[in-house]
Amino acid sequence: MGTTTSRHTQAVRWGGLALGTAFALAACSGGTGAGTAGGGDSSGKKATTIKLVAAEYSKDHTKAFWDKFATDYKAKTGNTLEVQIVSWDDIDQQSSTMVQNNNPPDILNLNAYASYAKDDLLYSADDVLSDSVKSDLLEAFVKSGSYNGKMYGMPDLSSARAMFYNKKLFQQAGITAAPKTWDEFKADAKKVSALGNGAIGYGLPLGPEESQGEFSIWMFNNGGDWKKDGKWTINSAQNVETLSFLKSLSTDKLTQNNPGKTNRQDAFDLFASGKVGMVVGFSPLAATLDAAKKVDYGVAPMPTKADGGEPQTFGVTDYLMAFKKDGNKDAVKAFYDLYYQKDQVNSFIKAEGFLPVTKSGIEEFKSDTKLATYLETLPNAHLTPTDDPTWDKVKLAVQQNLGTAMTGDPKAVLDKLQKSAEAGG
Amino acid sequence: MTQTASAPVGATGDPAAPTAGRRPRRARPRRGRASLGQALLWLGPALLLIFGVVVYPAVELVKASLSRYSITGLRKGDAGLDNYTNVLANESLGTVLTNTLVWVVAVVALTILISLGLAQFLTKEFWGRRIVRWAVIVPWAASLVITARLFSLIYSYYYGTLNAVLLKIGLVDTPIDFLGDDRWIMPSMIAVGVFVSIPFTAYVFVAGLHAIPTDVYEAARIDGASPWQIWRRITLPLLRPAILVATVLNMIYVFNSFPIIYTLNESNPGFSHDTTITFMYKLAFKSAEKDVGQSAAAGLFNVLLILVAVVIYLRVSRWREEEES
Structure with a gap:
């Protein structure tokens, strides 16, 4: 008996070591299957096949x-467009792995571009955008897409935020109009919370999914910003005041449970269930609510801190960036030419429920009364400083830390973020 | 249980199946030597596999850990040992290591304890045993990601079934924030970890129990041993190999478990409830570091950590074995 046991021990030990190593390594090296099909490497020759890695906005x-687009692209140029759709959860990992393996796609659709431009991986708009396309893009997005004076981040679509409110809860609470100032907002949130029966005044998502977005729109409506005149202002007096205000909503129990750990989608889900009085939303949320027909909601401009202030909106755009590879320039240029044709870009944006990125797009969307609130503000929308590569890291730091201010000290949290931003992320 | 000289190791192709009664003679290899070419022919597929899935990634991992990467994933040059020192200097490392220890020890210990009981139950004859046995396998058969997602719904503060039940039977007045309240997150994750580890472990024990010859029990009963004595003096010692296998494998599985922690901990900012595995992932893709090099360094630390843990465990259990004899 003793002999078998000790033999087992031996076997188990070596088996264990081998397994342990294998699993740990497998865990580390996961996600290298990035596909080897990216054409265009053949030096000197012109690429006839290019690859697009696009984020999945909706199933x-x-x-x-993109499948239809690839067909159109083939018909127009004779080139092949390989399309790979990746979920938002995975796209950072996938794109990073592709670059790491020296096998980036020709076109990548992502919410950041500046770090790639800084690493000199991208074509600038001078190389791949026709003048007619460039002049059609909205100024705000040309600005946010430009790194060191050159445009690298071509916007694919945009969104702008606004305050969504539940009309039924407002009526029950005796609120007649959407709040215009923060004081009114807080008073309204109190009234809705006081309704009881699980009613929540305001859905506040400061969890890691997109806390920078929620904080942005509040800070813009208090005259704050992430960066001013080329300097980081994350811990400015206004921003500390803004975050403290958000914290006070939480401590006064006007929000859902644990806002520092609530992701945006969770807050949207709560609003869609009819429990929440107000939430900062955007047009895709409206589309979801319209489809479900459960909540009667209104959309209003954001309340401002100052009485009689001009409501500010937070705009977001994602990017289609083009990687420099031997021989792919013409094919990439043809891609952009086709994408920014009115019937392509605008039908994509319409289907996904977002907002246009071109002047001609705004003209086309104007007829849609539902989008009026956003379209008016879109050209003047504030964006996060996506043109600064440092922001790519600061954004992650914000996502991973901002929520802790709900139980901690807002100033300390912002001080720390400011420090890491000044240190270059 | 006397200790004799250990049998020769390296019996050909005999997997470490817990067939306790088998004589070593049968397993002893013939001494005839195969030529090198013949040996390579037989070993080839295994060697290729080992090279492909172990050696090559390991080399790449070491290379990555010594390189400096841009946030985009572009290699910028050599980093020396910076990645290692940065990981060691990470202010959350202490928390992460503590979490890992709690996670592995709690899940493995609870799994072994519960599975011991469950295995006893499953070896008894009763009506519907087949169904129960199948039911026990289900959590194992389901994908970990799906199980984790399911539990995040069960635990949910607003829509969770668990809170609904607790409120209904009046055990609590307000819902418990299982996945957001710092006191509850780890226990909630451990419960899921135990849930998915039990099937495998219980079946290892069932196999172990079947391998114990019935005559030993008969003899004990004739000698007037109580059920507890029988379990303590016969079942448990004879289950040792099975327990050893189950513990080591579970340690490795649980240590490397990614989906449960990643999914259930999704909405919590920072590293406060991460283990070294999710820490490694977040270093590469989610945290402000976003650094493949640091993540690779953390990955190597992970390998070392689990190796050391397993070796220590085996040392300790062997030491006890010698003391007993």
Whole structure:
């Protein structure tokens, strides 16, 4: 008996070591299957096949659009467009792995570009955008897409935020109009919370998914910003005041449980369930609510800190960036030429429920009364400083830390973020 | 249980199946030597596999850990040992290591304890045993990501079934924030970890129990041993190999478990509830570091950590074995 046991021990030990190593390594090296099909490497020759890695905005529309686009692209240029759709959860990892393996796609759709431009991986708009396309893009997005004076981040679509409110809860609470100032906002949130029966005044998502977005729109409406005149202002007096205000909503129990750990989608889900009085939303949320027909909601401009202030909106755009590879320039240029044709870009944006990025797009979307609130503000929308590569890291730091201010000290949290931003992320 | 000289190791192709009664003679290899070419032919596929999935990634991992990467994933040059020192200097490292220890020890210990009981139950004859046995396998058969997602719904503060039940039977007045309240997150994750580890472990024990010859029990009963004595003096010692296998494998599985912690901990900012595995992932893709090099360094630390843990465990259990004899 003793002999078998000790033999087992031996076997188990070596088996264990081998397994342990294998699993740990497998865990580390996961995600290298990035596909080897990216054409265009053949030096000197012109690429006839290019690869697009696109983010999945919706299950129903994203793949359908890009597949059709690839067909149109083939018909128009004779080139092949390989399309790979990746979920937002995975796209950072996938794109990083592709670059790491020296096998980037020709076109990548992402919410950041500046770090790639800084690493000199991208074509600038001078290389791949026609003048007619460039002049059609909205100024705000040309600015946010430009790194060191050159445009690298071509906007694919945009969104702008606004205050969504539940009309039924407002009526029950005796509120007649959407709040215009922060004081009114807080008073309204109190009234809704006081309704009881699980009613929540305000859905505040400061969890890691997108806390920078929620904080942005509040800070812009208090005259604050992430960066001013080329300097980081994350811990400015206004921003500390803004975050403290958000914290006070939490401590006064006007929000859902644990706002520092609530992701945006969770807050949207709560609003869609009819429990929440107000939430900062955007047009895709409206589309979801319209489809479910459960909540009667209104959309209003954001309340401002100052009485009689001009409501500010937070705009977001994602980017289609083009990687420099031997021989792919013409094919990439043809891609952009086709994408920014009115019937392409605008039908994509319409299907996904977002907002246009071109002047001609705004003209086309004007007829849609539902989008009026956003379209007016879109050209003047504030964006996060996506043109600064440092922001790519600061954004992650914000996502991973901002929520802790709900139980900690807002100033300390912002001081720390400011410090890491000044140190270059 | 006397200790004799250990049998020759390296019996050909005999997997470490817990067939306790088998004589070593049968397993002893013939001494005829195969030529090198023949040996390579037989070993080839295994060697290729080992090279492909162990050696090559390991080399790449070491290379990555010594390189400086841009946030985009572009290699910028050599980093020396910077990545290692940066990981060691990470202010959350202490928390992460503590979490890992709690996670592995709690999940493995609870799994072994519960599985011991469950295995006893599953070896008894009763009506519907087949169904129960199948039911026990289910958590194992389901994908970890799906199980984790399911539990994040069960635990949910607003829509969770668990809170609904607790409120209904009046055990609590307000819902418990299982996945957001710092006191509850780790226990909630451990419960899921135990849930998915039990099937495998219980079946290892069932196999171990079947391998114990019935005549030993008969003899004990004739000698007038109580059920507790029988379990303590016969079942448990004869289950040792099975327990050893189950513990080591579980340590490795649980240590490397990614989906449960990543999914259930999704909405919590920072590293406060991460283990070294999710820490490694977040270093590469989610945290402000976003640094493949640091993540690779953390990955190497992970390998070392689990190796050391397993070796220590085996040392300790062997030491006890010698003391007993």
